Amino acid sequence: GAVVSQHPSWVICKSGTSVKIECRSLDFQATTMFWYRQFPKQSLMLMATSNEGSKATYEQGVEKDKFLINHASLTLSTLTVTSAHPEDSSFYICSASGTSGAYEQYFGPGTRLTVT
Amino acid sequence: GQQVMQIPQYQHVQEGEDFTTYCNSSTTLSNIQWYKQRPGGHPVFLIQLVKSGEVKKQKRLTFQFGEAKKNSSLHITATQTTDVGTYFCAGVYNFNKFYFGSGTKLNVKP
Numbered sequence: 001g002a003v004v005s006q007h008p009s010w011v012i013c014k015s016g017t018s019v020k021i022e023c024r025s026l027d028f029q030a031t032t033m034f035w036y037r038q039f040p041k042q043s044l045m046l047m048a049t050s051n052e053g054s055k056a057t058y059e060q061g062v063e064k065d066k067f068l069i070n071h072a073s074l075t076l077s078t079l080t081v082t083s084a085h086p087e088d089s090s091f092y093i094c095s096a097s098g099t100s101g102a103y104e105q106y107f108g109p110g111t112r113l114t115v116t
Numbered sequence: 117g118q119q120v121m122q123i124p125q126y127q128h129v130q131e132g133e134d135f136t137t138y139c140n141s142s143t144t145l146s147n148i149q150w151y152k153q154r155p156g157g158h159p160v161f162l163i164q165l166v167k168s169g170e171v172k173k174q175k176r177l178t179f180q181f182g183e184a185k186k187n188s189s190l191h192i193t194a195t196q197t198t199d200v201g202t203y204f205c206a207g208v209y210n211f212n213k214f215y216f217g218s219g220t221k222l223n224v225k226p
Contacts, residue, residue: 043218
């Protein structure tokens with residue numbers, strides 16, 4: 001089946017620094033990648049949708065200048081949390097779809113970010 | 117805005133009992149997807165429903181999409197301990213906007 005990897009799996013950073021999270025589709029070309037945030041015991045909150053080669057579409061309430069998304073190739077998307085603060089601590093999960101539109105998503109294992 | 121409501125939040129059952137989780141949308145969906153997230157894991161796609169009134173089965177799992185395409189259900193017959201996890205529906209609008217339900221956490225007692 002389709003495999004999506006994320007790196008790092010967990011990261012601890014100091015307040016004010018930036019953190020980059022990578023999402024890779026290992027055995028398929030991901031036309032669309034999604035970035036989610038999941039709080040403990042809660043559902044997935046869609047942050048943004050990105051299509052290869054174009055700007056990401058951010059959901060309402062998500063600061064695009066704070067959460068920079070780049071989808072430069074069909075196998076790689078990155079999320080950079082800039083000037084991180086403790087309230088940015090969360091579980092970030094990416095998913096990828098092999099086609100645009102509402103097709104099944106393959107989720108990465110997630111990245112646990114802790115900002116101290 | 118669009119919102120997908122999912123109930124119940126938790127369900128504890130004895131092994132062998134049935135389980136059902138429900139999702140409702142205030143507006144019409146283009147399609148709906150179901151995912152399962154095991155404890156400590158990431159969501160895994162189960163199925164997608166597109167047609168009004170559609171019913172799909174996967175072994176002991178039965179998925180339904182309402183006639184109005186505003187609600188959906190997942191029913192598990194004779195639960196097993198391997199069914200433990202959180203089940204999420206993802207309502208899709210205009211075939212490109214996803215909204216996950218809050219999830220139903222299923223615990224199965226052996």
